[in-house]
Amino acid sequence: MSHEHGSAPRATTILAVKRGGSVAVAGDGQVTVGDVVMKQRASKVRRLYHDQVLVGFAGAVADAFALFDKFERNLDKHQGQLLRAAVELGKEWRTDRYLRRLDAMLVVADAEQMLLLTGDGEIIEPDDDVCAIGSGGPFAHAAALALLAHTDLPAAEVARRGLEIAASLCIYTNDVITVQTVEQGPAGPAAPPPEVAEAADGTEPPTG
Numbered sequence: 001m002s003h004e005h006g007s008a009p010r011a012t013t014i015l016a017v018k019r020g021g022s023v024a025v026a027g028d029g030q031v032t033v034g035d036v037v038m039k040q041r042a043s044k045v046r047r048l049y050h051d052q053v054l055v056g057f058a059g060a061v062a063d064a065f066a067l068f069d070k071f072e073r074n075l076d077k078h079q080g081q082l083l084r085a086a087v088e089l090g091k092e093w094r095t096d097r098y099l100r101r102l103d104a105m106l107v108v109a110d111a112e113q114m115l116l117l118t119g120d121g122e123i124i125e126p127d128d129d130v131c132a133i134g135s136g137g138p139f140a141h142a143a144a145l146a147l148l149a150h151t152d153l154p155a156a157e158v159a160r161r162g163l164e165i166a167a168s169l170c171i172y173t174n175d176v177i178t179v180q181t182v183e184q185g186p187a188g189p190a191a192p193p194p195e196v197a198e199a200a201d202g203t204e205p206p207t208g
Contacts, residue, residue: 010031010032010033010058010059010060010061010135010172011027011030011031011042011044011057011058011059011061011064011134012028012030012058012059012133012134012135012136012137012170012172012173013027013028013058013132013133013134013135013136013137013139013140013163013166013167013170013172013173014026014027014044014045014056014057014058014107014132014133014134014137015027015130015131015132015137015140015141015144015159015162015163015166016054016056016107016109016114016130016131016132016159017129017130017144017148017155017156017158017159017162018109018114018129018130018155019129019148019154019155019158020154020155021111021183021184021185022111022154022155022156022181022182022183022184023054023109023110023111023112023114023155023181023182023183024154024155024156024158024159024160024179024180024181025045025054025055025056025107025109025114025159025179025180025181026045026056026156026159026160026162026163026177026178026179026180027043027044027045027056027163027177027178028044028136028163028166028167028173028174028175028176028177028178029041029042029043029044029174029176029177029178030042030172030173030174030176031061032172037174040174040176041176042061043178044056044057044058044178045178045179045180046068046180047180048071048072048075049072049075049076049080050080051182052080052110052111052182053075053080053082053108053109053110053182054108054109054110054180054181054182055068055071055072055106055107055108055109056106056107056133057104057105057106057107058104058105058133058134058135058137059102059103059104059105059134060102060103060104063102063103063104064102064104064105064106066099066102066104067089067093067099067102067104067106067117068106070089070092070099071085071086071089071106071108071117074086074088074089080110082108082109082110082113082115083113083115083123085108086108086115086117086123087123089117089121090117090121090122090123091121092121093117093120093121094120094121100120100121105117105118105133105134106133107131107132107133109182110182111182111183111184112184113125114126114131115131116131116133128145129148130144130145130148132144132162132166134172134173135170135172135173136163136166136167136169136170136172136173137166139165139166139169139170140162140163140165140166140173141162143161143162143165143166144158144159144162147161147162155181156179156181159179160177160179163177164177
C-alpha cells in the first residue's frame with residue numbers, strides 16, 4: 001500500500017503482538033488530511049464476533065471502513081473462523097472493481113492467529129509474532145521485536161510501548177493509544193479484558 005498522504009483522511013499506525021496465550025492489537029488516535037491533524041482520538045481497533053476477534057486498520061479512513069464492514073460480514077458468515085473470513089475478503093478484494101481501488105490495510109487477529117490483509121488481496125501470517133501497518137509501522141515493528149527479545153513484558157504492554165516509540169518518530173502517529181487483547185484459555189478463547197486506552201497525560205480518551 002502506498003503511504004502517500006493526499007486529500008483523503010488517513011489513519012495510522014496499527015501494531016499487533018502475540019506472546020504466550022495472548023494477542024494484543026494497538027492503534028494510535030490520529031487522523032490526518034494531508035499534513036493537517038483532523039482528529040486526535042479516533043478508534044482504529046475494534047472487536048468483532050462476540051469480542052473474540054480484533055481488527056485494526058490503516059490507510060484512507062473511508063476505504064478502511066468499507067473493508068472492515070466486508071470482513072465483519074464474512075466473519076459472521078463463517079462463524080468466527082478468522083482464516084476463512086480473511087480468504088473470502090481476499091477473493092473479493094482481488095476481483096471486485098470497487099474494492100481494488102480501496103487504499104487501506106487490515107490486521108485481524110483472534111487468540112490463536114493474526115493476519116495481515118493487504119491492498120492487493122493478499123493474506124500474510126507474520127513469522128515473528130509481530131505485525132504492523134501504517135506510516136509508523138516500520139518503527140512500531142522494530143520496537144516490538146526488540147521488546148519481545150529483551151523483556152518479559154506481556155503482549156499488551158509490548159504493543160503499547162512499541163506504538164509509543166513509533167509515535168515519537170512518525171508525525172502521522174500520536175500517543176493517544178488504544179490496546180485491545182484476546183486471550184487463549186484452557187478451553188478456548190477467554191472472555192476479553194476491558195479496553196486499555198491512555199494518553200500521554202494518563203487520561204483515558206473516549207472511543208470513536
